[in-house]
Amino acid sequence: MKQPKRVTIYDIAKKLNLNPSSVSRALNNSANVSTTTKQLILKTAEEMNYKVNSVAASLRTGNNQTIGVIVPHINQNFFANVIAGIEEVTYEMGYNLVICQSHESAAREVQCVNTLTNQHVSCIIISVSADFEDPGHLESIRKQGIPLIQFDRVADELDTMKVLNDNESAAMEAVCHMIKEGYKRIALLEGPQNLNIFRQRKAGYLAALKKYDLPIIPELIVENAWTKELGATATRKLLNLSEPPDAIFASTSDFAALGALEVATEMNIQVPKQLGICGYSNESFTEITNPSITTIDQHSILMGKTIAQLYFSELKSDVSNHKNQIVTLKPELIIRKSTKRH
Structure with a gap:
């Protein structure tokens, strides 16, 4: 179906046998056009369904x-x-x-x-x-x-x-909370380290471990686990370790935390008794999962x-x-x- 042609000031000018500049002045409420002519132009513009081209107008006015x-x-x-x-x-x-x-x-x-x-x-x-x-x-x-x-x-x-x-302090607070709840082997699901936010959240995780004299365990840090599917894959791998984590900080997103929760449920691992899970972003679903997911609200x-x-x-x-x-x-x-x- 052919699209109807957009009405321009030239179409209005042709119909009224006027100069296009007069039409433009009238549409811009210029005082240099008589009241009678201005009313005629505005009435015709409405009848022809003329719409202002905002891009063209911005080029003219610079605004x-x-x-x-x-x-x-x-x-x-x-x-x-x-x-x-x-x-x-x-x-x-x-x-x-x-x-x-x-x-x-x-x-x-x-x-x-x-x-x-x-x-x-x-x-x-x-x-x-x-x-x-x-x-x-x-x-x-x-x-x-x-x-x-x-x-x-x-x-x-x-x-x-x-x-x-302040991603670093937020991540540190979350991991410190889990440590205070008795978790000792806390895994980190991290995002692409070329992005500032994921570097900062990892720094907060490491700072919390250092504060409580807990060791940094490389096998508990999983790169690029930031979607639900990648979070699930990472969690399955972590929980099948000879010494699995007792908590997971999904610093990437609540979607990764949801993936972790689904895998834990599938493996009959009790959350939070056997495994703690914390996400990031406060997605709406985190309130209604079973159990509800601890998270970080970024306001x-x-x-x-x-x-x-x-x-x-x-x-x-x-x-x-x-x-x-x-x-x-x-x-x-x-x-x-x-x-x-x-």
Whole structure:
């Protein structure tokens, strides 16, 4: 089916036998058009279902009230809530959002950046993909004069505005909690170490072991176990060791923790009596599993609001050559039944 042609100011001008510049002035409420002519043009525009081309308008005015957001996945509670927090603030300010997903692909992430820069968005907000390595496409955003805000997963080496979580202290608190509950052989499911958040969470895990003089056991640290399926595979391998762990810290995600819980149930291992499980992110399902899963809430809606507020505060700032702000939020450990022995 052929799509109907979009109505332009030239179509309106042709129908009314007017100059296109007169139509443009009338649609922009210019005082240089008579009231009678303006009313006729507006009436005709409505009848022809004319819609303003916001991209073209932004090129003319240099003001595009659209912000681009790039996330790995929109169907994860954390990213969905961050977007909701951003939108709550941008809506109040009269801005729109364009949301792109990288699906954890660096190549798709580059495509997303190109799409948004071609649309002349006023700002790009990004949490980088799992296989992110080269920050060249992020540098290109800054070279084009577009403000860039990184959140959660960031390129540490780039001097941009950032909104982060204190992942190291949160991870340390979670592992210390498990140690206090009597767990001694705590396994770590870790994510890709090229990403800042997973390096920080591993550092928190190691700091907790050091604090309580517990040994670091390499076979209890499993790389890239960050989906439900990979979490399940890692847990099965861990629980079949000659000396299996008595707790698992799924520092990657609650999905990995869910995979661990399902394997433990399948192997008739009692949680939390025989095995403690802690996740990360406070996905909605963690409250309704049996047992409910201890996790870390990253205050994602607050993070989203903070990101948007950071942009608008920078927009109002008239200070040149100032230092890019880095805002760090404190996550919250939510203790549930999967780690409570006492």
